[in-house]
Amino acid sequence: xxxxxxxxxxxxxxxxxxxxxxxxxxxxxxxxxxxxxxxxxxxxxxxxxxxxxxxxxxxxxxxxxxxxxxxxxxxxxxxxxxxxxxxxxxxxxxxxxxxxxxxxxxxxxxxxxxxxxxxxxxxxxxxxxxxxxxxxxxxxxxxxxxxxxxxxxxxxxxxxxxxxxxxxxxxxxxxxxxxxxxxxxxxxxxxxxxxxxxxxxxxxxxxxxxxxxxxxxxxxxxxxxxxxxxxxxxxxxxxxxxxxxxxxxxxxxxxxxxxxxxxxxxxxxxxxxxxxxxxxxxxxxxxxxxxxxxxxxxxxxxxxxxx
Amino acid sequence: xxxxxxxxxxxxxxxxxxxxxxxxxxxxxxxxxxxxxxxxxxxxxxxxxxxxxxxxxxxxxxxxxxxxxxxxxxxxxxxxxxxxxxxxxxxxxxxxxxxxxxxxxxxxxxxxxxxxxxxxxxxxxxxxxxxxxxxxxxxxxxxxxxxxxxxxxxxxxxxxxxxxxxxxxxxxxxxxxxxxxxxxxxxxxxxxxxxxxxxxxxxxxxxxxxxxxxxxxxxxxxxxxxxxxxxxxxxxxxxxxxxxxxxxxxxxxxxxxxxxxxxxxxxxxxxxxxxxxxxxxxxxxxxxxxxxxxxxxxxxxxxxxxxxxxxxxxxxxxxxxxxxxxxxxxxxxxxxxxxxxxxxxxxxxxxxxxxxxxxxxxxxxxxxxxxxxxxxxxxxxxxxxxxxxxxxxxxxxxxxxxxxxxxxxxxxx
Numbered sequence: 279x280x281x282x283x284x285x286x287x288x289x290x291x292x293x294x295x296x297x298x299x300x301x302x303x304x305x306x307x308x309x310x311x312x313x314x315x316x317x318x319x320x321x322x323x324x325x326x327x328x329x330x331x332x333x334x335x336x337x338x339x340x341x342x343x344x345x346x347x348x349x350x351x352x353x354x355x356x357x358x359x360x361x362x363x364x365x366x367x368x369x370x371x372x373x374x375x376x377x378x379x380x381x382x383x384x385x386x387x388x389x390x391x392x393x394x395x396x397x398x399x400x401x402x403x404x405x406x407x408x409x410x411x412x413x414x415x416x417x418x419x420x421x422x423x424x425x426x427x428x429x430x431x432x433x434x435x436x437x438x439x440x441x442x443x444x445x446x447x448x449x450x451x452x453x454x455x456x457x458x459x460x461x462x463x464x465x466x467x468x469x470x471x472x473x474x475x476x477x478x479x480x481x482x483x484x485x486x487x488x489x490x491x492x493x494x495x496x497x498x499x500x501x502x503x504x505x506x507x508x509x510x511x512x513x514x515x516x517x518x519x520x521x522x523x524x525x526x527x528x529x530x531x532x533x534x535x536x537x538x539x540x541x542x543x544x545x546x547x548x549x550x551x552x553x554x555x556x557x558x559x560x561x562x563x564x565x566x567x568x569x570x571x572x573x574x575x576x577x578x579x580x581x582x583x584x585x
Numbered sequence: 586x587x588x589x590x591x592x593x594x595x596x597x598x599x600x601x602x603x604x605x606x607x608x609x610x611x612x613x614x615x616x617x618x619x620x621x622x623x624x625x626x627x628x629x630x631x632x633x634x635x636x637x638x639x640x641x642x643x644x645x646x647x648x649x650x651x652x653x654x655x656x657x658x659x660x661x662x663x664x665x666x667x668x669x670x671x672x673x674x675x676x677x678x679x680x681x682x683x684x685x686x687x688x689x690x691x692x693x694x695x696x697x698x699x700x701x702x703x704x705x706x707x708x709x710x711x712x713x714x715x716x717x718x719x720x721x722x723x724x725x726x727x728x729x730x731x732x733x734x735x736x737x738x739x740x741x742x743x744x745x746x747x748x749x750x751x752x753x754x755x756x757x758x759x760x761x762x763x764x765x766x767x768x769x770x771x772x773x774x775x776x777x778x779x780x781x782x783x784x785x786x787x788x789x790x791x792x793x794x795x796x797x798x799x800x801x802x803x804x805x806x807x808x809x810x811x812x813x814x815x816x817x818x819x820x821x822x823x824x825x826x827x828x829x830x831x832x833x834x835x836x837x838x839x840x841x842x843x844x845x846x847x848x849x850x851x852x853x854x855x856x857x858x859x860x861x862x863x864x865x866x867x868x869x870x871x872x873x874x875x876x877x878x879x880x881x882x883x884x885x886x887x888x889x890x891x892x893x894x895x896x897x898x899x900x901x902x903x904x905x906x907x908x909x910x911x912x913x914x915x916x917x918x919x920x921x922x923x924x925x926x927x928x929x930x931x932x933x934x935x936x937x938x939x940x941x942x943x944x945x946x947x948x949x950x951x952x953x954x955x956x957x958x959x960x961x962x963x964x965x966x967x968x969x970x971x972x973x974x975x976x977x978x979x980x981x982x983x984x985x986x987x988x989x990x991x992x993x994x995x996x997x998x
Contacts, residue, residue, distance in 0.1 A: 329627065332627070334627075335982040335986065336697065336721060336725075337721055337724045337725055337982060338982065339627055339628045340627040359994055360994070360997075362998070363997070363998075424854055424855070424856055425854070425855050425856045426854060426855040426856075427854070442792075442793065442794070444793070444856075446856065447793070447841050447842055528842075529840075529841055529842050530835055530840045530841070530842060530843060530998055531998060533997045533998055537997055538997045541993065541996075541997050542993075543694065544690060544691045544694040544695075545688075545690035545691060545694070545993075546690070546989050546993055547690070547693075547694060547697075548986075548989070549627060
């Protein structure tokens, strides 16, 4: 063995080692996130998928068999029995999201362009109520809107409203609750998007004889679309699967699919149907979000949400 | 061309098929899938009926630690808890009293995973109603078998009826806390003609102002009585008829909401005018809120249920829990409890204690205690019992499933 050969071998080894490391770098970087996803997303999802195909009961256990029958019992039975609630949830989701955009956009616009030096104070005030628990706030609405409560009772005694008029246990109450509870999650992304609009662009548009409306329509609105998109993605999914508002503010014909899933899990202990309904809902939501992304012309949903 | 490109290993690296990141993730996914498949499914554990020596085995070597964690329903004890104070004074055992049980299915779903894993649920004594979950707990072996040699007061003072209940004959796992009646409650401010029949829950006069229970056993019994079936011996045919009655009621817009708790509050505030209710709740709502709600047992009959003290098999302090169980069978304590909660006490001797108390009391207190000692809601007569029915006792899981499948969609609509 000559010294030169030895050198050559050592060099090859170190090059190989470096290249190996270089090739592994992306995976190493991916590792923490990957583990996170695996433990908190992939594994539970997978467990739920298997559970949806496992007939049985709580006493004898649920054993996966992946048969057509168990698919039918979990998915087709679930969808057939609870299609009203699924459709209702989607409608509530769409209506509430549209309302949220309508309310959130002017607020975010005002905060971004008009609030001046007190901007942070206003933002803080906006978020202040949301430091209180979501359930407590909903419960307080229930207290406020009681049939003989502090809002309706005076109106009734003035004969402005009929005696049996009620707000609770109506669709309006549930959609109102949903809109109220998720509003900040719509305001914030829109605000961030508007905040980033370069004022010089707006000035430039005025220099080019754009009217205020034209400047809004052709400069500000398009530049804030990613914010709206992010807001919709963040709020639509939880709104559709919400069960607290329907439970507290709703009546007998406002049950949402979230309530059904909760009941099937916790009350009936029918895990397969509950998992089946969860997957059905998830599929519908994914389809909805992607259809929305296509309609908005956003090429890549992931890219848009990352912005 | 730089030197390192001459390296043959690099050339091989550049030309051979590499596994992309996507491929790697796919492979990882497939591996996870394989592992997952093997680990999924939820295990059940049906146990054979308790062996005669099960209790002896369970209690062997167990000693008192001086503390009990007691899980009960809301509105089930005087908030000042005089009984527990006396217990601590007499025995030195401290009690942490909590009210985590709002409805049984949800409570069961919460404790079930821990019990299945043989872990402590943090409670030593819990009050479970006869019915589906009670049965599940027995079948899954979640209840500790009781040591009757330590239940001295119970043996001496319990009403014979309560040792023969079908759901736990001989009190192997449970002793009653209280029984109650499900009937109709109404707010006389809005409902001027006192309701007598279950059909009043469908009365168009009260459209949108009727409250029903969300518990499928509770609404099931009422609907079966309304269509003239006997709940205890009902058939699936009766269930369908009953479900139709409930559907009609709902579709007519009569029902405001299906409640678990919170109905008493809604009734006194006027959100609902008439509802399905538990006898003692209405009494306590009147006492604590000064409301004037009324309670009737419908002419078709009412529901009778029994809430039972049980010890979870994984309890940290079973000995102290059993001591507390027995303590509530002292007639003086049972009377004190009944005076506040106004539910049926399993201790008949409490009636004499209340009568003695009444004789010693004056004014309003006397009137109250007199009415309590003769109240059919606390001390029902044999005739009263005839009008009351238990929930349907399901022979097996399949039967219970078909019952749930019929009634569940009505409540979640």
